[in-house]
Amino acid sequence: xGMIEYDRATAESxxxxxxxxxxxLTAWRxxxxxxLVPGTTVLDLGAGTGLFTRAFREWFDVEVIAVEPSADMxxxxxxxxxxxxxxxxxxxxxxxxxxxxxxxxxxxxxxxxAGREIRRVLRDGSVLIRGVFPGRTDRLGLLEHFPEAARGLxxxxxxxxxxxxxxxxxxxxxxxxxxxAESLRDKADGLRxxxxxxxxxxxxxxxxxxxxxxxxxxxxAPSAPVIDYLDFLVLS
Ligand SMILES: C[S@@+](CC[C@H](N)C(=O)[O-])C[C@H]1O[C@@H](n2cnc3c(N)ncnc32)[C@H](O)[C@@H]1O
Numbered sequence: 001x002g003m004i005e006y007d008r009a010t011a012e013s014x015x016x017x018x019x020x021x022x023x024x025l026t027a028w029r030x031x032x033x034x035x036l037v038p039g040t041t042v043l044d045l046g047a048g049t050g051l052f053t054r055a056f057r058e059w060f061d062v063e064v065i066a067v068e069p070s071a072d073m074x075x076x077x078x079x080x081x082x083x084x085x086x087x088x089x090x091x092x093x094x095x096x097x098x099x100x101x102x103x104x105x106x107x108x109x110x111x112x113x114a115g116r117e118i119r120r121v122l123r124d125g126s127v128l129i130r131g132v133f134p135g136r137t138d139r140l141g142l143l144e145h146f147p148e149a150a151r152g153l154x155x156x157x158x159x160x161x162x163x164x165x166x167x168x169x170x171x172x173x174x175x176x177x178x179x180x181a182e183s184l185r186d187k188a189d190g191l192r193x194x195x196x197x198x199x200x201x202x203x204x205x206x207x208x209x210x211x212x213x214x215x216x217x218x219x220x221a222p223s224a225p226v227i228d229y230l231d232f233l234v235l236s
Pocket of ligand 1: 006046048050069087103
């Protein structure tokens with residue numbers, strides 16, 4: 001199945017370490033605005049602990065339906081979410097306008113099955129993907145400090161692999177910035193290894209060395225905000 005098990009402990013770590021304040025995601029709000037026009041029904045597929053479910057409700061005048069396979073992620077989210085996954089979406093045919101998948105697509109074991117299911121529930125809209133793709137990680141700070149994380153990244157599907165696998169066409173692809181932490185020190189202090197697929201793939205030694213690098217960098221640039229870029233892939 002997926003790359004990691006989202007049990008209760010992982011869900012708690014994810015909530016603590018990976019959820020960002022909405023103010024850190026203003027560039028994401030901007031790129032999503034043309035798609036999430038008032039009256040849109042958006043499916044947050046693999047909604048996790050509900051970061052974007054809450055963001056969309058706050059930012060846009062849209063209806064958000066959240067689907068998440070892990071009972072623990074659903075419970076920790078505190079949001080109303082449906083049990084399901086990309087290949088089993090518990091919604092009627094043609095019931096949503098937009099499908100949103102944030103850092104989910106690399107967990108999907110059968111992209112073709114997911115693509116069929118997404119087509120079934122989509123009325124006529126787009127699939128919006130936030131993610132990390134092999135070969136496009138120049139501005140992902142994690143890899144600077146934890147270079148061995150590239151090993152896990154190599155197993156993620158490429159942009160073409162995702163589009164072809166799901167059976168959709170690429171409409172656009174652009175890196176979008178986010179403020180991942182207020183400083184490298186905050187980043188180091190808040191890091192939770194079990195909340196990140198790439199960090200979980202490291203040996204203890206690799207992780208400790210990376211943490212040391214990160215703390216060293218934090219000591220030399222203590223107050224610079226940490227900006228990372230993830231890709232925004234639009235398919236239709
Ligand atoms: C890294 S978390 C991202 C959560 C949320 N989308 C966010 O950006 O905060 C990945 C989520 O994908 C879910 N997931 C794993 N396999 C999935 C699948 N086959 N279909 C849908 N979601 C899946 C996991 O349970 C987990 O909640």
